[in-house]
Amino acid sequence: MSDISQAQASLARGFNDPARDSQTAFRALMYAMARPGVPRALEARLSPPAPLTPELAALALTVLDYETTVWLDPALAGEAAVVDFLRFHTSARLVTEPEAAQFALIADGSALPAFSRFAQGEPDYPDRSTTLLVAVSSFTDGPFQVEGPGLPAPVGFGATPLPADMTQRLAENRALFPLGIDLVLAAPGAILALPRSVRVREEA
Amino acid sequence: MTVMPAITYNFAYLDEQTKRMIRRAILKAIAIPGYQVPFASREMPMPYGWGTGGVQVTAAILGADDVLKVIDQGSDDTTNAVAIRGFFKATAGVATTTRTQEATVIQTRHRIPETALTAGQVLVYQVPIPEPLRFLEPRETETRKLHGLADYGLMHVKLYEDISRHGHIATTYAYPVAVAGRYVMDPSPIPKFDNPKMDDCPALQLFGAGREQRIYAIPPHTRVVSLDFEDHPFEVQRFDKPCALCGAQDVYLDEVILDDRGGRMFVCSDTDHCESRRADGHVGPLGAPPPGKGKP
Numbered sequence: 001m002s003d004i005s006q007a008q009a010s011l012a013r014g015f016n017d018p019a020r021d022s023q024t025a026f027r028a029l030m031y032a033m034a035r036p037g038v039p040r041a042l043e044a045r046l047s048p049p050a051p052l053t054p055e056l057a058a059l060a061l062t063v064l065d066y067e068t069t070v071w072l073d074p075a076l077a078g079e080a081a082v083v084d085f086l087r088f089h090t091s092a093r094l095v096t097e098p099e100a101a102q103f104a105l106i107a108d109g110s111a112l113p114a115f116s117r118f119a120q121g122e123p124d125y126p127d128r129s130t131t132l133l134v135a136v137s138s139f140t141d142g143p144f145q146v147e148g149p150g151l152p153a154p155v156g157f158g159a160t161p162l163p164a165d166m167t168q169r170l171a172e173n174r175a176l177f178p179l180g181i182d183l184v185l186a187a188p189g190a191i192l193a194l195p196r197s198v199r200v201r202e203e204a
Numbered sequence: 205m206t207v208m209p210a211i212t213y214n215f216a217y218l219d220e221q222t223k224r225m226i227r228r229a230i231l232k233a234i235a236i237p238g239y240q241v242p243f244a245s246r247e248m249p250m251p252y253g254w255g256t257g258g259v260q261v262t263a264a265i266l267g268a269d270d271v272l273k274v275i276d277q278g279s280d281d282t283t284n285a286v287a288i289r290g291f292f293k294a295t296a297g298v299a300t301t302t303r304t305q306e307a308t309v310i311q312t313r314h315r316i317p318e319t320a321l322t323a324g325q326v327l328v329y330q331v332p333i334p335e336p337l338r339f340l341e342p343r344e345t346e347t348r349k350l351h352g353l354a355d356y357g358l359m360h361v362k363l364y365e366d367i368s369r370h371g372h373i374a375t376t377y378a379y380p381v382a383v384a385g386r387y388v389m390d391p392s393p394i395p396k397f398d399n400p401k402m403d404d405c406p407a408l409q410l411f412g413a414g415r416e417q418r419i420y421a422i423p424p425h426t427r428v429v430s431l432d433f434e435d436h437p438f439e440v441q442r443f444d445k446p447c448a449l450c451g452a453q454d455v456y457l458d459e460v461i462l463d464d465r466g467g468r469m470f471v472c473s474d475t476d477h478c479e480s481r482r483a484d485g486h487v488g489p490l491g492a493p494p495p496g497k498g499k500p
Contacts, residue, residue, distance in 0.1 A: 195235035
């Protein structure tokens, strides 16, 4: 990539209409959080530099600003255009220690770091924990069964790629409740949330 | 002649940075049902106590295609409700309604509508004192610890003292609830009559306390249990007579003084519910039948 094209990529546009576009993305995120495991449509009209996906970028522009700290996984942190895009559009402080981050952007779902590396919150302030925003390529109806606040009955969900020990990780995260991390998965055109309050089983 | 420039606001009044801060608090509140998330409450163009917390939550979630309903003690037409509806009509240009079924966002002070809420609706409560333990333990550091340890013995002692003094639990509003089996929460000063409506509610419930700078939430279909004892189970208020205007039996009633000789009537506190029942032809003991359906 030449210097000029890299500069152009790093100046990829943010939201066309920040007030309305971020509201639309937030409502999708809010409903996703309120109905865990159920994919929620998110139309992200953004073309951020790879490997940042349009959905991940929309979530980042919706929640990040100069008051927040964000950790990037190696795939994102290694791409100068991604770092510039986030710096320019959000002014969020990039941190290298996952436990110092309020949000973590992860481009590669299969390389999800251990949840224990992130901030878990404190007993008096369980909200001081990291929210993980993770790009995946698609959602499926299984093999996981999720239940918890927000759901009248258990629902099935799945996403690829995810680590093989996902059920165990989510179980360990649930055991920490009310501490623990919150997870948002972003696939093309949809997002799905797994807040710390959910219980997840894997179907045999 | 110079023309004064029209005053324009950012969509829904608040600036984008403030909305993001409130939105982050809302997301944490949903993830930890019943836990009070601190947020940097802003000054609003209304005094504290008039719903600044609810207004900030509504402003942060509101979109151009939302339909907003605002109620104050169940009523769509009191000063507070009219003012807040007008505020968002002016600053966000959203459609407003008084019909519970038509609304996507309902901001409320001290009531839950009688009409059952549906999935996709958001109920935003205005909260004066979010901390259920505040009158029992004034120190924030201590109440935080009690929540952290899920130590709610104080609250049960308070309810027990009610019983020992009055023979029954005398708390009638802001009746404490346990959310999703973990956090004890103040449902805001709704009558305890409304407490059962919070349990397994299909709508998302958000609570905003402006002066106290707290946001909390109940996700849809979450278990909400009013605290009680085995031998003194939780009970809601009962009314001897139906609504004087629409004859509804199973609703919360307000007392209306009719004269200075002790005359009074009890009518639905939920004005939309009462109006739609009367439009459907229900008539209470003091109500007039709808026009064209005979003499009163």
